[in-house]
Amino acid sequence: MRLPRPLExxxxxxxxxPTIGPKTAQRLALYILKMPGGEVKELAQSILDARFMVYPCPICGNLTDKSPCIICQDEERDRSLLCVVEEASDILAIERTGYNGRYYVLNRTFRLMEDGDLTDIDTENFQQMLQPIVQEVILAMNPTIDGEVISRYLHTIVEEKGIKVTRLAHGLPVGGDIEYADEITLRQALEGRKEI
Amino acid sequence: MRLPRPLExxxxxxxxxPTIGPKTAQRLALYILKMPGGEVKELAQSILDARFMVYPCPICGNLTDKSPCIICQDEERDRSLLCVVEEASDILAIERTGYNGRYYVLNRTFRLMEDGDLTDIDTENFQQMLQPIVQEVILAMNPTIDGEVISRYLHTIVEEKGIKVTRLAHGLPVGGDIEYADEITLRQALEGRKEI
Structure with missing residues (x-):
């Protein structure tokens, strides 16, 4: 049987x-058919509003619906600390740790195998962020080869300005299991061992 | 950090x-922010179209965007067979078996513990379907207590008209495992055993 065209x-x-396969899509669609009309209108509108009212902050690249974003506006933030992340969603995770510095979002995942040249990356906004008040730049790229490549590239840019550069520690995830840790992670955990 | 209001x-x-928890919702929302504007508009419109253009067929209760639905219009269908299901989505499953009769959709899940009286169920449309051409009514309710209750109720209505009533066989699901079958299913499978 052919489904009604709007449902199909x-x-x-x-x-x-992402994460929605054909079975889940069918279940969601049939659920939406039974929702009250008002709620369906709200859902459709919220999709449009999010897409067309939220944009990257022109200063730091964080997602915002006003310019500059609330983090850039926040006078309470420690402006000597700048944390560089790949995606705005990484900010959500780092905020939960209590970090209170500023951010710079690349909004671009660099892929060594696909993208040609690191120098294609527009670093003008990033350089703008490296004001004299900044004392430390924390490179918080994903712990992957691509993240490592872009970290090193940004490292050279920051170092030229004479600013201290750090990166997130590698090691065992809390709650993890040594037995199942991969050898690279375990080697980094050994190298980064701390006196207790 | 507070997220931008439209994103939140x-x-x-x-x-x-259903099936979407807070983590998946966040992932989907961030994905939608990066989709091309045109595709986002299509997504929002398809939600509205499905909700406001699809409705139950006034004759059989199947989901449709024209009246009557394609199954009721289809002259090739075997009109002597009528299969009663709880939800229009059950039709999708039964169509895949190659069944070629007509359907009646209750569009209402009866819950013994919550709903008061079976006689609250509007059976007028159902009785309309029981034309003299119908020779067999197949009750295809879910194999649950509630499905059983409503099956028996519909049984009495159909029997009064002198039409043959059948229900789907209970037994082992194909590909299932006898060891893990519950005792009720296994007892029904024994009772319904067939000579080979």
Whole structure:
């Protein structure tokens, strides 16, 4: 049986989203058909609002609906600390640790195998952030080869300005299991061992 | 950190959908922010179209965007067979078996513990379907207590008209394991055993 066209179309659209397979898409679509009309309008509007009202902060690249973003506006933030991340969603994770410095979001995942040249990356905004008040730049790239490559590139830029550069520690994840740790992580955990 | 309000709102809206927890909602929302604007508009529109253009067929209760639905319009269907299901989504499953009769969708899940009286169920449309051409009504309710209750109720209505009533066989699911079958299913499988 062919489904009604608008229903089939919705299932197709939902299947395109990450984590949603065809079965889940069908279940969600049938659920949406039974939702009150008002709630469905709100859902559709919230999708449009998020897409068209939220944009990267022109200063730091964080997601915002006003310019500059609340972190750039916040006078209480420690302006001597600058944490560089790949995606705005990484900020959410770092904020939960209690970090209170500023951020710079690359908003661009560098892929060594696909992207040509590191110098393609526009670092003008980043250089703008490296004001004299900044005393330390924390490179918080993902612990992958690509993250490592871009870290090293940014490292050279920051070092030229004579600012201290650090990166997140590698080691065993808390709650993890030594037996199942990969050898690179374990080697880094050994190298980074601390006196207790 | 507070998220931009439109983004927070979208995450809230998505979390209300089944199978989508707060982490998935955040992931989907951030994905939507990066989708091309045109695709986001299509997604929002497809949600509205499905909700407001699809409705239950006034004859059989199947989901449709035209009246009557394609199954009721289809002259090739075997009109002597009528299969009664709880939800329109059950039709999708039964169609895949190659069944070629008509359907009646209750569009209502009866819950013995919550709903008061079976006689609250509007059976007028159902009785309309029981034309003299119908020779067999297949009750395809979910194999639950509630499904059983409503099956028996519909049974009495169909029997009064002198039409043959059948229900789906209970037994071992194909690919299942006798060791893990519950005792009720296994007892039904024994009772329904067939000569080979």
């Amino acid at each position: 179309n919705l299932i197709d659209q939902l299947s395109k989203l | 709102n979208l995450i809230d809206q998505l979390s209300k959908l």
